[in-house]
Amino acid sequence: MTSTPALDEAACYAAASSRDRRFDGVFYVAVRTTGIYCRPSCPARTPARHNVTFHRTAASAQGAGYRACKRCLPDATPGSPEWDVAADVAGRAMRLVADGVVDREGVDGLARRIGYTPRHLTRLLVRELGAGPLALARARRAQTARTLVETTELGFTDVAFAAGFSSVRQFNDTLREVYRASPTELRARRAAGRGPASSTTAGELCLRLAVRTPYAAGALVDFLGYHVVPGLEAAGPGWYARTLDLPHGPGTVRVEPPSSLEREQAGRTAFVIARFRLASLLDTSAAVERTRRLLDADADPGPVDALLGRDALLAPLVAARPGLRVPGQVDGDETAIRTVIGQQVSVAGARTVTARIVAAHGRAVRLAEPGLTHLFPRACVLAEVDPATLPMPRARGRALVGLAAALAGDDLWLDRGADRAEVRARLLALPGIGPWTADYVAMRALADPDVFLPTDVGVRTAARNLGRDLEAVLARTPAWSPWRSTALLHLWQTLIPPLAPAPDLSPDAQTKD
Structure with missing residues (x-):
């Protein structure tokens, strides 16, 4: 088993100080004085070194009591490219958590896929990522829910279950804890300048x-x-x-x-x-x-x-x-x-x-x-x-x-x-x-x-x-x-030709033919 190397805190602080976008999703910056966590590229002024800690995952930062920055939306970054390169247990678990395995099969199902006991897998993920399977799944649900609230017209009940929550109450409580905002307040952000939601019908x-x-x-x-x-x-x-x-x-x-x-x-x-x-x-x-x-x-x-x-x-x-x-x-x-x-x-x-x-x-x-x-x-x-x-x-x-x-x-x-x-x-x-x-x-x-x-x-x-x-x-x-x-x-x-236009298979086109 390959162990994920520990974060180099000096290098992390240097990347955050320079607002280097290449590290977005690789680690997260938590600020003790504000209680929020950010991307390394967050445009806010970088705090003093003694006021920040670094986390491999959004779930780790959330588990430490930090809420997501409303300015840089750290949980909306692409995932860490290290997971595919290393192919270690932590990376494999992250991919399965994102696919919803914990929501569908529980921690036992995730552990079975990885080939570990649930207890050993939880201990390993906490050591490597700062969060166990349940916390990782919760962070994923929160991010999915925020995206649906802010970018679609789905009702909040539909959003809750689409994101994997077992109840609307759990959905509401999680969003308030992670983002310090209710679903209604999150949706209001769009009206305040983030553009219209996508047109959405059932499914x-x-x-x-x-x-x-x-x-x-x-x-x-x-x-x-x-x-x-x-x-x-x-x-x-x-x-x-x-x-x-x-x-x-x-x-x-x-x-x-x-x-x-x-x-x-x-x-x-x-x-x-x-x-x-x-x-x-x-x-x-x-x-x-x-x-x-x-x-x-x-x-x-x-x-x-x-x-x-x-x-x-x-x-x-x-x-x-x-x-x-x-x-x-x-x-x-x-x-x-x-x-x-x-x-x-x-x-x-x-x-x-x-x-x-x-x-x-x-x-x-x-x-x-x-x-x-x-x-x-x-x-x-x-x-x-x-x-x-x-x-x-x-x-x-x-x-x-x-x-x-x-x-x-x-x-x-x-x-x-x-x-x-x-x-x-x-x-x-x-x-x-x-x-x-x-x-x-x-x-x-x-x-x-x-x-x-x-x-x-x-x-x-x-x-x-x-x-x-x-x-x-x-x-x-x-x-x-x-x-x-x-x-x-x-x-x-070098051998693949550009795509030619596909035939129009819509019912209107077929009727015209």
């Missing part, structure tokens, strides 16, 4: 998801659009949409990242628009967290671009796409199964086969987002399929069904709460799963930032197009660690 939400800039939004949408599976996903210039199989019912998300984020000043916090349609508002936290994973929203592009930009081969690619992200996933099982489908076939071929499997075995849903008709088949469904009926070579069909059976059990988790080395070993033990498949799954499903695929056909093609010998390219990869996944994406991105 529909339009939220702003915080990201660090620069953010290569166009490249990410192009990548996702290049791999779109009809019925499951849709995409066009500047947007991507897909269905979501959530704990309480189906949903959809449509993300619309502003292209201007690519050239924003490094270190700033900016926002991606996400439009959700949910069968149950209880799934709000899960839908938001899975979308953030898909967008790699917690990454810090500064050190990544700085390292890769020093390489002669990658420097022009980094300059062309600053802030490039590694697309994640909304469902680890889906990612693994789609990776097996894509073994040794073209992207177009994989899309066609996957669409046939989705149509045959996925759950049909009626949702308002045009072009989205099915959820991806669950592993337990595919585990019962006769491999001979799948539209692929028999051996690959057996591999897919075997993988689905393993995922349907309780010994293989792909939800970012799993240990990467252990997952890789278990994947390689399955028939038909080789290093390329296991490592691609680690990169996309487990957010491993340091994956490179030396046998990948796309790497070979990109090297040739860049006028480089493959062996010479591979010899450079050790210097790209610990961000070889982003380096791989830079090479792949």
